[in-house]
Amino acid sequence: MCGMCGFLQRIPGRRSDLELLARMTARLAHRGPEAVGRFHDSNVALGHSRLAIIDPEGGAQPISNEDGSVWVIHNGEIFNYLELGRELAARGHRLRTHSDAEVIVHAWEEWGRDCFTRFNGQWALALWDSSRRRLVLSRDRLGIRPLYYVTTRERLLFASEVKALFADPAVNRSLDPAGLAEFFTFWCPVAPRTVFEGVREVKPGHLIEVGGKSFELEERCYWALDFPLRGAGSDRSLRDAAESLRARLSEATRLRFTRSDVPVGAYVSGGLDSSVIAALVARESGRPPVTFSIRFTEGELDEGRYQKRVIERIGTEHHEVLAGCDEIGAVFPEVVRHTERPILRAAPAPLYLLSRLVRSRGYKVVVTGEGADEVLAGYDIFRELKVRLFLARAPDSGKRPAILARLYPWMARGPSSTPAFARAFFSKELDPTDPAVSHRPRWTTTRSLLSLLTPGVREEVAGFPVEEELIARLPAEHTSWDPVARAQWLEMTALLPGYILSSQGDRMLMAHSVEGRFPFLDHEVVELANRIPMHFKLFGLEEKHVLKEAFGDLVPAEILRRPKQPYRSPDAASFFGGGRVEWVTELLRPESVRRAGLFRPEAVEGLVAKCRAVGGSGMSNTDNMRLVGVISTMLLHRQFIEGDGGSCETFSGNGRVSGEAGHSPTRDGRSRPMQGAAQISDTPAGH
Amino acid sequence: MQDVRITSGTATIKSDVRQFIVRSFLFGDESTQFADSASLLQSNLIDSTGILELVQFIEETYSVIVADEEMIPENLDSLDNIERYVVAKRAQQPI
Structure with a gap:
């Protein structure tokens, strides 16, 4: 895992600004403190800061093919690099190292842009094909690794983090009202948007090619989330679904645990998902794994009791960090410097403290249970959708809310414990024909924060139809999906990459040079899970039923039975x-x-x-x-x-x-709140 | 005499609660308009914990105790409902 950055010059032949490349690379040192590397020619400059995990001796980057015509810098892992390497060698490619990065350049030579469909992994990469004068930026299917870009008059710049782009003074620094509109609706900007004007993020499952005289950016999708027709596969048995999930998730965990030349630890939250992964790791390694947990001083947030059950059952060498309010408050400015976007919860901060603990114990790779709640319908938002659609079928029934309260005691810890208010809550914006019926209450609640903005900024921000834009991105066939699948699509398109994997994921881990690996987000696990009948995932209102069925023997009974506790930290x-x-x-x-x-x-x-x-x-x-x-x-x-x-x-x-x-006025003397001092620059940015 | 007192009290209840909502949930944002009959929950003026803040305000301002079973939208989910509830509640207990 690493940091990567670089740029492509609009006019080839001009000398590359290596001083700029060095400044950009230096800003990513926390992502890869162990080595820096660079490549440049008259067109392109590639910079890399390395965290050595696979082939520490031979895997330095940038790395090229045999004749030096294709170069790559890469942040992340291609977990099936051994299999791909053997296949490529059989086709006549000569690989000099045992690194996953080298496989990328040969895969590109062999299969062109189709190569990405063959990768199992988590990556953000930049590949320079000098003979075709094409730069390729590619990002993994679900957005685990970050990749940003921006264009200026002179060049296209790209980097793992925005702060590296801002090392070029020609890049405009101002807030994007549309990005803020997404933040004040979805909790996060949705790629390609960021909260910074002109700065774009490569969309998950996409690649971008650029080059030639036109300097046009061509975007292509190589993978997209897909769900079956509603009710498909309903003749499958639960046992069959559980067995196939168990086999595939075990393999995904094995790949993520064994494809590393440094030791791999595991996060244990006390919940079901991380318990399953930690148990699989223990079975794979044959010796006690090393595990890490967050503890809270606030009793209702702390999951220490459950964490203890898990580590006792598995038998691990355990480390924990206590995330008190003072610690969270103290590190919060650093946390935001790493998230590079506003956040609505302090919950990333304890994860920052946790990765610091991991690093201090000499570890730089962890596997976690991240992604299970999206992939297997674990979040309350999916259950609430079922409740709401149940209410919608008989809007005037006075009995349904009371039935709900009796049948589903978890409502007592939900938005309201009294049936009447529960009904009022669940009936909010309840239009069953609305594709986003699951998410409207959350979005509307979040949009109520707009009233904090100054009238001028609010007017700029509020006008963007970001909800409709996101809905318009749903594939046409979504109308035949299960409503819960549609909610999963919305969750996995907006919040998963934009907040969970970014502000709570990559950014908090890489702040201390720790790589996270997420078996539930193996694309083959995702594809398999999407084909499992919905009622096996959400059984009545019991979440992740099929996962419990699949791993009941590996996880303590108390963990299987406990109600799901959303991860929260102290906020205010x-x-x-x-x-x-x-x-x-x-x-x-x-x-x-x-x-x-x-x-x-x-x-x-x-x-x-x-x-x-x-x-x-x-x-x-x-x-x-x-x-x-x-x-x-x-x-x-x-x-x-x-x-x-x-x-x-x-x-x-x-x-x-x-x-x-100071807050610099612009040349016309007006104060421009969304913009900073650099705004006065003549240099246009953006597209 | 009693009628007069209740009428003037009624006018104050709505404007007091409105002021409380604008101050505590909208932080002084006057541009968000809401009718006396508007559902506070449905209009996203108040979330479920906010209802408890509202109950506390009503209890302290009007010297009433809101029973658990009275915490229902029919009593608390609009300015109209709150006024009706508070008036009825005050009529029940000695002032």
């Missing part, structure tokens, strides 16, 4: 919970808010007063989102718009603020 309490987090006071004071120009200072003042009054605890879900959203957006603005993202000096360790960049 991390900033107002007694510990003094001084930078928050400075960041949210009216002058700071006014200077950034994004939020109404009086709204932030009111929100802060409300949080202070209760020490940040017992606040509503929406208020917690409001607060974390304001803090993270303000941090992002300060670090990436006022600053250029290149330094973590914005807040020094004692909580004092350094580098008080």
Whole structure:
């Protein structure tokens, strides 16, 4: 796992700016602290910072084919590289190393752009085919590894993280109102959009080719999520579905555990998914695996009791980190510097602390249970959809809510414990013909945060029809899918890559040079799971039923039986919970808010007063989102718009603020809140 | 006399609760309009925990105790409903 970056010049022959390449690479040092490499010719410059996991001796990058006509830099892993390498060798390719990166260039030579359909892995890569003068950017199917790009007058720049793009002063730094609209709806921007104007992200399952005189970017999809017709496969038995899932998930875990030349650890959350993966790892390795967990001081968030059951049953060498409010508040500015997007929950911060623990114990690869809730319909949003559609079939029935409350005690821990309010809640925006009926309440709740923005910014942001844009991306055949499958598609297209795998995934792991591997997101597991009849995934309202059936013998009974607990961390309490987090006071004071120009200072003042009054605890879900959203957006603005993202000096360790960049007016004298000082530059960015 | 007092109290209830909502849930955003009859939940003005904040406000402001079984949309989910509920509730108990 690594960081990668580079650029393609619009006009070949000009000398590549190697100093720029060095600056870009240096900004990714946390992703790959062990080696740097570069390649450049008159067209292209490729930079790589390496975290050596496969073939530590031979796998340096950039790496080329036999005659040096194809070069690649690569972040991630192609897990089936051994099989692909044998196949390519049989077809006459000569491989010099035992690295997965070298396989990529030969696969490109052999199969062209079809090569990506043969990869099993998680990757973001840039490949330079010098004889065809084509640059290829490709990203894995589900968006596990990040890849951004931007064009300027002189070049196309690309990188694993936005901060490397901002190393080029010609790249405009301003917030994109459309990206913010997506954040204030879906919790995250949806690729290709980012929250930065002109900066684009390669879509999961896509590649982009660019080159030649026109310098046009050609985007191609090589893989897309697909679901069967509603009710298909209903003649299959549960046993058959469970056995096929068990076989495929075991193989996916084996690949991710064994394809590494350094030791691999495992995360244990106390939930079902990570327990299954840890148990499979233990079975594969034949000796006690090394496991890592987050603990919370807040009783209702802490899953220590369940984690203990799992590690006792499996027998692991266990490490844990205690994520207290003070620690979360203290690292939060660093967390946002890594997420490079605003967030609505502080939940990424404990994962930042966890990867720090992993690294301090000498590990740089972990497998986790990430993805199971999307792939096997584990989230409450899928169950709520079933409840809501059940209500919709008899809108005037007074009995249905009461029946629900009696049949499904989990509603007591849901949005409301009283049936009448539960009914009111579940009936919100309940139009069964709406393709996004599952997600509308969440989106609308999130959009209520728009009222915090200044009128001008709000007007710019609110007008983008981002919900309809996302729905329009549904494949035409979605109308014949199960409604839960449609909800899964929405979840796996927006929140999974945009938040779960990014802000809670890659970014928190790579902040401490740790690679995450996710067996549930093996594309063959996903394809298999999508074909499992829906009622085996969501059995009544019991989530991931088929997974429990498949692995009941490997996981403690208590873990199988426990109700699903969504991963949460303290939110507002991390900033107002007694510990003094001084930078928050400075960041949210009216002058700071006014200077950034994004939020109404009086709204932030009111929100802060409300949080202070209760020490940040017992606040509503929406208020917690409001607060974390304001803090993270303000941090992002300060670090990436006022600053250029290149330094973590914005807040020094004692909580004092350094580098008080002023809010520069534009040439017409008007204050432009979405834009930073670099905006005055004449250089156009974007497409 | 009693009629007059209740009428003036009624007008205050709606505007008091409206002010509370604008202050506590909209953080002073006056541009979000909502009718007296609008469902607070359906209009996303208040989430489920917000209802509890509203109950606390009603209890403290009008010196009433909202029983668990009274926490239903018919009593609390619009300005009209809240007013009707508070008036009835106050009529039940000595002032």
